[in-house]
Amino acid sequence: MDGNSNGEKIRRKSIDARDRSRFMQELKLAKEKLGMDPGVPALCCYEAGRDGFWICRWLKQVGLECLVIDPASIEVNRRKRRAKTDRLDAEAMVRLLGRYAGGDTKIWAVVRVPSEKQEDELRLHREMERLKKERTGHLNRIKALFILHGVKLSGTLTKLSKTLDGLQCWNKKPLAEELKEEVRRELERLRLVGEQIKLLEKNKAEALKNPRTNAEHQAQDLMRLHGVGEVSAWVLSKEFFGWREFKNRREVAALAGLTPTPYNSGGSSVEQGISKAGNRRIRRVMIELAWSWLRFQPDSALTNWFVDRYAKGGKRARRIGIVAVARKLLVALWKYVEFGEVPEGAIVR
Structure with a gap:
């Protein structure tokens, strides 16, 4: 447990895992040591991992604001050899938390916490x-x-x-x-x-x-599209569409890790492929579903787009094209389950 009040003085305490009473005691002492009023709200954070979301739920239950952070999004020193200890990592997170509270919300990625039922x-x-x-x-x-x-x-x-x-x-x-x-x-x-x-x-x-839940109703809707089977519909609805909220199509593609990652620096310009920074289950399902879509939806606009652009190319070109189809198809399915917009030219049962 690390904490500070002014961005400079950090108070560190080691607490055994799941010792909630000790945590509350140390939080109270920290406010006293740092000269803070007991009613001052505390902002907490921790890295997403095997502890899941129960810590976040408990902290919110006792009136604290908590952020669950994607570990891969935390900035690190890029030197080949760098010092790494639990103390250094905790201090770095406290400093980043201060920046986040100050309005710099892009310093890391905050994980959306599902409800217990959704989980x-x-x-x-x-x-x-x-x-x-x-x-x-x-x-x-x-x-x-x-x-x-x-x-x-x-x-x-x-x-x-x-x-x-x-x-x-x-x-x-x-x-x-x-x-x-x-x-x-x-x-x-x-x-x-x-x-x-x-x-x-x-x-x-x-x-x-x-079906009893929203996700199961969405799975039923997805299965009405030719080429979308039981497994794909279930995973997409339960893992992706059923409880996550998307503002636009970019967020949909990004969460699946299907967005491109260009490298443009100086005179070099290289396309590094997809980011693979999202949900691996959705990414795998969408690649399989993209091939199925080309087979069972031959007259759809998405299939025609693939045929016009990639069908005459070699094996590598088709592999690149199928990833693009997967990305576009995922966005189209999101619009279908969210707004009832059937993909252009798609066959519906």
């Missing part, structure tokens, strides 16, 4: 993402164990537990007992992960069939 709506598809990665890991591990002993598997792994005892190594010898036991354990983990994925898919299907 809870992010759980299903994020858990699904982790489970699918876990399933892939189990599949790869089982296959690797057999490759290690020269065993060639045919077909799927659904009946492997029944045929495991009959498999042989490269030299026609039966599989070792410990190897078979490890494979059985991996198969059991794979089965459990598969059951959990099916349960989540069932819950998602029920939510889309009988």
Whole structure:
């Protein structure tokens, strides 16, 4: 905990994580030491991370103003080697907070804090993402164990537990007992992960069939467009459109990390590609959705734009073009769910 009143004198105190009573005591003492009235409002900030947003919610509950800061947006010394300690970082944040309070709001990026309900709506598809990665890991591990002993598997792994005892190594010898036991354990983990994925898919299907939240209604609307599937609609609505507020199309593209990053300095002018500074899930979904849009919406204005400009180019040109399509399509979908404006030439179910 660091604090100051005049931008010069900083008072530092170390507090154990989640020790809320100690924090309030130190805040009271800090105001006394710095000669501040007890009723003077305090402005707090911390870096977004694994602690999430509960700290911000608690601070606001006790009457304090709190900012959650994107760590990547904090300015740092560009020297190749620079001193970095928790003390130096905390002091730097206090100085930047003073500048922010003074009106310099562009010194860093402030994260928008969702409500507890909005944050809870992010759980299903994020858990699904982790489970699918876990399933892939189990599949790869089982296959690797057999490759290690020269065993060639045919077909799927659904009946492997029944045929495991009959498999042989490269030299026609039966599989070792410990190897078979490890494979059985991996198969059991794979089965459990598969059951959990099916349960989540069932819950998602029920939510889309009988929507209750604004995000689920938006997902239904998105699925009316040809080429927008269940997964894309769910992620876009829950992760992006359902609770975030956008003032213009630039904010939409920037939050997805799909904006260009030019480098123009002196005589050099280089395009560095997209910023990738936004939501990686939305960025991945939009690249996939852009290809799907070209296939299922062949007469749309966006598809015609891509064909006229990039279709005759090489593979690299098409990759560049599809990112541009993803950016334009995301803005078009935002206008669709926000204002009911159907993308030009799009087929609607």
